[in-house]
Amino acid sequence: VIPVAKRDVRDPRFEPVTGPPVDEARVRKAYGFLEDYREDEMKELRGAIRKERDEEQKEKLKKALGAMENRKKARERREREEAVLERHRKEEKELVRQGKQPYYLKQKEVDKRVLVDTFGT
Template identity: 40%
Template sequence: MRKSKEVVESSKTEVQDSEEEHESSSSSSEDEEEIERELADVTFEELQKARSNGSHSVYQKHNEVKKGGRANKNRPMEASSKKPVGRFREVIQVPKKVVRDPRFESLCGSLDVDGFRKRYNFLYAEELPAEREELRKQLKKTNDPGVTKELKDRLSWIDKQLKYKSVKHTECAILAEHKKKEREAAKQGKQPFYLKKSEIRKRRLVNKYEELKASGKLEAYIENRRRRNAAKDRRYMPYRRPDNSE
């Protein structure tokens, strides 16, 4: 029994020794391979200097270069693989496009509203009304639903443009007249009074009322507005649910 126990213990110690030797040999071989890889880029002149001096400056210098920055400024910077790469990164440097907004750029000059209105007044006075009449003629001739929809959309857009132009023109005329009166009052030593948007809107409605009354279309306009308002109110009017008992 004692002999068998001694045999077992001796075999265990032999196995442990063999494993330790194998691990030490593998670690030493890995270290040697790592050193060979590190010394692969070292020049022959540096190796000769290290051999003559008997120092390990080449190996230390190589480690310092590996830890620090780049050996050559033209080489790309080495990045760590442990840090996650950003989703958006600049791979190639390209010149950035400078977007300029003419509304806020001094290079484009300032907007002259009166000059713009005078230069492009032909669009609202001639071009758009003529196009509207032509579209109405085409709308009467065609029966295609797709073409009809396109023509109606274009007509509604033209109507909105002409209506907006007339409203803006009326408001600008009211504001110009008010400024003219205020300049004359300021010459006499009075404080200037600036119109609010609500006041400009009120004056515009008064001018429209006077124009409709002078042309005799006031009653028709009021009746048309009344029908529109009634149609809007009818949309939101609640209806009684049908009684199941009946």
């Protein structure tokens, strides 16, 4: 019996050869044109739904449009959440410079602040 060396299993996301972490803001800016493309596609889908006679096909189109709208809402929520976190980090940095202890927001607090920003209450 020949002993076989055990393979070392590694997660490629954390390997240094895969490059530095991705800068989300930079990627969003570079691929911002895709958002316009998605908006146009959603507009076309709405028009196709209005014109479609076959109910089965109409339901498929509605489902596709709903999925696109849900992804858009999730993306917008994630952006609002990132903005809240960024604003909090800046405030905390300033407070730490003044000698205060840093406070890390819990997810519940982040959600509350996102809602306040969204509805302005």
